[in-house]
Amino acid sequence: MAISVERTGEGGIVRPTSISDGVHQRIYEKLMSLEISPGARIPIDGLARELNVSQTPVRDALNRLEQEGLVRKAHLVGYSAAPQLTHKEFEDLYNFRLMIEPESARQACRKLTSESLTRLELAAGDMEKDEQPAYRNSRYSRFARADAHFHDEILKIAANEIVRQALADQHVHLHIFRLMFHSRVTREALEEHERLIAAFRAGDADAAYNAMHDHISRSRDRLEAAFE
Template sequence: MPSHDSSEAQTQEPDRRGPSPAPARQVLSDSVYERIKAMIMDHEIIPGARVGIEALSRQLGVSPTPVREALARLESDGLVVKRSLSGYRATELLSRQGLQELFEMRLLLEPRAAALAAENATEAELDLLEGLVEEMRAHPGPTGRYANYRDFAALDQRFHDAIAAASHRLLLADAVERLHSHLHIFRLISVHSTEDPTLVEHERIVRAILRRKADRAAEAMADHLTRSMERQLGQAPKS
């Protein structure tokens, strides 16, 4: 009689289902989101202009559903606003006063976050900050069309959010993240800026945090934000 030793390898029917199919719907949603965001950032959709769901779906060759999903995400980013009875509109560019108020808030919050990060950041959080600076070196700064600096803008926002998270102050980190200022700023200067020292300023902040120098980290962050404000105000409309 044939052996039925339980240790013997058993022949199993191969799994013919294969790998799970790619989440095509999510891929489409992400693609539509990026395409509409690029249109807003490059002013193909003019600031303040109505953003029609049906018109965009025809232009992009997709159904209205991924367009609606993209606009909801862009509303969270602060790049569109939804008004009752009139639908979505692209947000207006920040005025000079708006920029000054934005940086006033950032100067209240982010130097303190940097100081606390120097005191409280874990090794993993320090590694993340160094890694973000390294990644930014590989991407061009805010020049030309959005497609050229999209990764730089995303990394810039991650950098500031990561410092706030490393402060280990949940309310402070949430306040910094909720400002959602970076997309507006890069949107304002992208066509005009030819050189941007953001990376050098970020490196100064990281060095201070790595050395656990809270005062220097706060000073470096305040200096970065002040210089950034001056650069943005140089590009902002005079009126």
């Protein structure tokens, strides 16, 4: 398995990431793109052979993915991919989001500073990078993480840690992106995020509320097709 590289922010220095990080990323991509099906067993030895690494970084990666809610571990059974959301769980999750995220966006807009706006714009920009990874699922998987970071930044600015932790504990964005592996999910989300950013830039708290409500409602409508 080739070790990936990343660039630092200053001077364009390239440094290798660890083998463990590379293994984690590849398994994460397989889970997000459904190459590893929800509920499927994940044999450590098989992954180690496929990725041409020892079993140690595979175990490390699976432990991290278990903490992220994408993998489950059962006694005497081993690791398996987390099951897909049921339709009822999907509806409950979106109803929960509609209750708390629009109001969080409104509160965040009222508490916004120039520094926090800059952080939010950078988080939004991370989703719009035109890099073309070798694998399409790499780009989609990266977008899922960037989307989670963007929404978390809004909750961080709103400064309600109970709400923020509640959403983090549900691993909301990773699970919803597993429902449908499609470019429409990312393309339309980017447009909706831009409307959110515009409301924040204008300092319009009600517009931020409406933009977030619209974004979550549209996201629900896009992903509803996964249950048809």
